[in-house]
Amino acid sequence: MKHLHLLFIALLPTMGHSSSKSTSAPPPSCPDYSEYSRVKHEPFSSGKFALSYARPPPECRTFTSPALESLLDSMQSEISDPDLYRLFLNSYPNTLDTAIRWQGNSSTNPEEELTFIITGDIDAMWLRDSSNQLQSYLPLLNQLSEDPKTDPISSLFRGAINLQARYLLTSNPYCNSFQPPSESGIPPAKNGAAVNDQVFPPYDPSAVFECKYELDSLAAFLSLSVNYYEATHDISFFTQSKTWLAAVKVTLNVAEEMKQPTYSPDGKVLETKYRFTRETRRGTETLFNDGNGNPVARNTGLIRSAFRPSDDATVYQFLIPANMMFSRYLGGVVPIVNEIEKGFGEELMKRASELRVAIERFGKVPVMAENGTTTEMIYAYEVDGFGSANAMDDANLPSLLSAPLFGFLGTEDETYMTTRQRILSSEGNGYFMKGPVLSSVGGPHVGPGWAWPMASIVRIMTSEDDEEIRVTLKELLGSTDGLGLMHEAVNSFDGIKWTRQWFSWANGLFGQMIMDLRYRKPHILKESFQ
Numbered sequence: 001m002k003h004l005h006l007l008f009i010a011l012l013p014t015m016g017h018s019s020s021k022s023t024s025a026p027p028p029s030c031p032d033y034s035e036y037s038r039v040k041h042e043p044f045s046s047g048k049f050a051l052s053y054a055r056p057p058p059e060c061r062t063f064t065s066p067a068l069e070s071l072l073d074s075m076q077s078e079i080s081d082p083d084l085y086r087l088f089l090n091s092y093p094n095t096l097d098t099a100i101r102w103q104g105n106s107s108t109n110p111e112e113e114l115t116f117i118i119t120g121d122i123d124a125m126w127l128r129d130s131s132n133q134l135q136s137y138l139p140l141l142n143q144l145s146e147d148p149k150t151d152p153i154s155s156l157f158r159g160a161i162n163l164q165a166r167y168l169l170t171s172n173p174y175c176n177s178f179q180p181p182s183e184s185g186i187p188p189a190k191n192g193a194a195v196n197d198q199v200f201p202p203y204d205p206s207a208v209f210e211c212k213y214e215l216d217s218l219a220a221f222l223s224l225s226v227n228y229y230e231a232t233h234d235i236s237f238f239t240q241s242k243t244w245l246a247a248v249k250v251t252l253n254v255a256e257e258m259k260q261p262t263y264s265p266d267g268k269v270l271e272t273k274y275r276f277t278r279e280t281r282r283g284t285e286t287l288f289n290d291g292n293g294n295p296v297a298r299n300t301g302l303i304r305s306a307f308r309p310s311d312d313a314t315v316y317q318f319l320i321p322a323n324m325m326f327s328r329y330l331g332g333v334v335p336i337v338n339e340i341e342k343g344f345g346e347e348l349m350k351r352a353s354e355l356r357v358a359i360e361r362f363g364k365v366p367v368m369a370e371n372g373t374t375t376e377m378i379y380a381y382e383v384d385g386f387g388s389a390n391a392m393d394d395a396n397l398p399s400l401l402s403a404p405l406f407g408f409l410g411t412e413d414e415t416y417m418t419t420r421q422r423i424l425s426s427e428g429n430g431y432f433m434k435g436p437v438l439s440s441v442g443g444p445h446v447g448p449g450w451a452w453p454m455a456s457i458v459r460i461m462t463s464e465d466d467e468e469i470r471v472t473l474k475e476l477l478g479s480t481d482g483l484g485l486m487h488e489a490v491n492s493f494d495g496i497k498w499t500r501q502w503f504s505w506a507n508g509l510f511g512q513m514i515m516d517l518r519y520r521k522p523h524i525l526k527e528s529f530q
Helices: 067-077 082-091 094-099 127-135 138-142 152-168 215-232 235-240 242-255 322-331 344-362 412-422 454-461 466-477 504-520
Strands: 100-105 111-118 196-201 208-210 273-277 366-367 375-379 488-489 494-499
Touching: 067 082, 067 138, 082 466, 082 504, 094 504, 100 152, 100 488, 111 127, 111 152, 127 152, 127 215, 127 504, 138 152, 138 215, 152 215, 215 235, 215 242, 242 344, 322 344, 322 466, 344 504, 375 412, 454 466, 454 504
Parallel strands: none
Antiparallel strands: 100 111, 196 273, 366 375, 488 494
């Protein structure tokens, strides 16, 4: 198995998109899904886990698609275990069922589609989350029987790309999470944690929900664009857009600014382009050194990230998974850019290649092998360029574990294989949670003892070992506390303790994993996990 990017798209049944509807909000009579998803609903699955039916009533779903419903029906014959099918049935459509908060058009350009996607119970749109949430539906894009311009699922992608471009151009491109567009009529959400934030560059809270600079958020905008183009080959959307290329240039400009070191060649402290402080009791919610973060060295070629994909502060600001993702998708947009502005694509490819070289040079660190007599090289999670490194991984994507999923490297890469072995070990990763309920990577966002199903899903998607996949799948089935949805985190020793029952990104990723297994390991889906 080499690069895993988009492998799961293939071999799906041909499905039409004859009709679809989208609503800006469910009817007032519909239950609040944040409460609905906490309660078990009949009919329960017929397996030993008796999983709840967790989809909202049809009239309460935020987006409906005949293509999706056809896919869900067809997969019932592909998945033999009743609990596994129920978990797929609940999880895969979760973003469409619950998180398409608003869909419409720009007030200044009726041809410009907009899609506002929430990740759960907050009316705010994260660049990273929304990109990943839609990625789950790439199989539907790949099986288009209509022109992408008239396909409703395609419209969701284009609307999200347009809205993300607007955020980057008109709000603050260093920010990660944004308020509803004015056209939606949805009032701005309040972020109590951010009331006393001190952020530079400053931002408008009526447009921005939170302003944590995360390199992977910029990469997420690029990835959504690349994923849409590679699935549909709809180049006209990009060539006719008045904002997309400008947003790419803003993204690149921020990345270049964040290559700045802490000190000049003569030792003077340079003024950082981004600062963030928050009044908090949690160390992961603010940056060291009065909002500047820990120092980084000169001449590395790496890009700083003040925060991780978990929204936790970095310890060392050169976050290697985020640099990997940015390099991959900076190169990925080149075929699109080449159709719009000659010459600029070459510049992007050059910078993507230079970043890859920097990762290989500074992102690898030596560790002692298990036999104690040799030294192995692994990818560090974070480095500072001075020689300090954080040898760990976090559950949130992009992670080191997930590098093959976004196509930066293959699962057969020697350094990746060594890194993976350590990541999935409590001896090699301080945030690997081992326990009888779920053994998985976690992170400081929830803390020690809490395993993240998201990381278990990625483990399956980056494995060719049937037994590893079976064991991890069975753990996931038993981790939902009967609710039939993927949680944010689960206590590795007590399955009735979990956080965040409504996490549509993790749900979509689970469905994405099942689609991947249908392509790579269909025999596993035919097995019983009872």
